[in-house]
Amino acid sequence: MIEQISFYVFAGLLIFAASMVITMRNPVHSALFLVMAFFNAAALWLLLEAEFLAITLVLVYVGAVMVLFLFVIMMLDIDVARLRDGFARYLPIAAVVAVIMAIEMILVVGPEHFGLAQFAEPARHASDYSNTKELGNLLYTVYLYPFEIAAAILLVAIVAAIALTMRRRDGTRHQKIEEQIAVKAPDRVRVVKMASESNEAGE
């Protein structure tokens, strides 16, 4: 009973947050609603006893990805009014695309594929059952090769992203840390010994 109530509460909040993401005028508000959507999705996963996935969703998407998103969005000066200019013009084609998408999704993940008739209700586990351990076992035994290939692809993507930003431009200045550390006081300050000047000129 309580589980069902919490499911509908979180699912309702998730749909509300998701629709706010695409309707808010301010992109920062959209991003914050996306954070809320992630939270509610994590709560739904917790209800499914997938605590590792739920916490990782919060950790990776909310804790890292969305922070970087906000970082960029907050610095952009987006003219919201101009963005909404084409709304009416693109509405027909957007509606067609949306309807096609909805039909496709219903065909692929509709109730006839994922209902209780196709899958038995998953067994409840005791509180000492560790989802994380189970996931680790599967990833590193049964799905080892797909896992490693995915890791390699991600690594290539990281290297590529860094390589793209590493281009040498003229006029950029770099800190040379080893030079900064090696600096001694005589490199910066020159103490000059000189005879005191005569008073004639000064007075």
Next chain:
Amino acid sequence: MSELFDTVWGWGEFVWSFQIVQIVLGIVALMVPLMLCVAYLTFAERKIIGYMQVRIGPNRVGFFGYKLWGLGQPIADAVKLMFKEIIIPTKANKFLFLMAPVISLATALAAWAVIPLNDFLGIADEVNAGLLFVLAITSLGVYGVIIAGWSSNSKYAFLGAMRSSAQIVAYEIAMGFALVGVLIAAGSLNLREIVEAQQGNLGFLDWFWLPLLPLFVVYFISGVAETNRAPFDVAEGESEIVAGFHVDYSGMAFAVFFLAEYANMILIAALTAIMFAGGWYTPFPAAMVPDGIFGLLIGSGIHWFVIKTAFFLIFFLWFRATFPRYRYDQIMRLGWKVFIPITIVWLLVVAVMVLANVGPWFD
């Protein structure tokens, strides 16, 4: 009379039978001492830094006409801040402006849910992904800073928020890797099992700080950086950007940010004590702990957890009294180019040590 007592007792039992009542009372029993600790940590900071700089620190405000070494100072500060007006800038986003301090404090306190205080006390310490939960919740604290900086609609606050988010993302990776090391060493994500993996007869030599020494140092320094404390407090940087993200806050809204910062410090210190310093276990070898009252005193118990947390807290204050603020590019360099490589290398070393059953930790 006894009838009245029975009725009250009966009602008490009835209320107690709801699990939610037990949980809420447990949370209150943990939060009240914690908030008192936070209040007196601000006092301890001023006193300790005062002594380090050969000053006296606050010593006037006491209770009922007695000065009591200034012990009334945090209470007086709290009362003062409560009665100050909360000024909301005209062009600020009011809802987010007021939500930001709430997010800061909530994340600092929520992580305490999975922290075991000793071998049986804790709110939800049986959660078997406790370490992940702590990591996820502490990574949310940055939202308070970002939202505060953005919703204030002020350049200084915004600069502080930008600095803070870049810094926290950088140090979170090193922190996460250090925690992976703990996870490998303990073989569990549950914080109580992590402490129990450090049990042994050698006292403090059994704890994880020794085999995981580089990770321990990286974790603690990253913790200082994550809490935006000196020498990593460029998000506040009072000499460059006034006070950074909370420059437009006043009264209780400011006080909540302040409380969140100190609650976060206590949290990081407690986590360090749990993961690297054996939680509630005594630092003395088992052979040295006698029976009787004296044995209770130096044997394992919650008091050791408190002492260790206080020990690590002193470091936060010591750092603040000692080090000048880092330059921003040096913070980034330390996080990305020094800490992350160190943790990755030591992860391999830890994995080999666990596989080779290196004693006395992994046998």
